[in-house]
Amino acid sequence: MVGFDKRIYLIDFGLAQYFCDPMTYDHIPETKGHDLIGTIRYTSINSHKGIQQSRRDDLESMAFTLLFLIEGKLPWQGIPRSQSGDHYGAILRKKQDLCKAFHSSIPSALTTFLQYTRSLAFAEKPDYAHLHALIQKFPT
């Protein structure tokens, strides 16, 4: 949400969970077979594949959100629900295509941002300062 102070606020924690044990700091295990939950438009590629989410997935969803803000639309919005019924599969393929190729209309720093989030290991601590520096390069 955007406040009257023009600052942004994070809402909707209905699906939030700990990524590590608050007492021992042990990271949650990388489990598979999870159902797709939440808003499909912004969900990460690994989440499509049923992999447990962690800090890296928040950042990948953030990259999709930033692309949505810049372009006004994401490449996988408005895909017709095909007869095959694999609508989520079609969305997943579009997301994978976006990570592979540079698109001239997208700031190259945002592509780098997205590729960095995709390179993170499941329990790896993201380098938030590096991402903050990349963001400053968006307009160039």
Added chain:
Amino acid sequence: MIGSVYLGKDIKRGKEVALKVQRHEGSHSKDSDDSNLFHEYNIYKEISGCQGIPKPFWYGSEGPYNVMVMKRYNLSLDDMVKQGPLDLLTVVSFAGQMVSGCPRFINHVL
């Protein structure tokens, strides 16, 4: 279960608030574990006080509904994009706040 969000008014202070409302099935008490609105309220309370997290005011039950009352904001990012794509400087400002929020929220809770 997905909740609905309403505009409310704090009649004592005359201020607008946001209401998140979720219908509970008869057997679910307002603070039962399977109420994900209660789960959400507890998370707000845990992270509250951190810049970038709305303040929750109240949680309770009213008839067949669980209700959370929280601070009201202006627009969602979706509302803003409906008015057209954002200029890059606005995106840089928002993106910076999002990325710096992540470690701040985590450090606040852990």
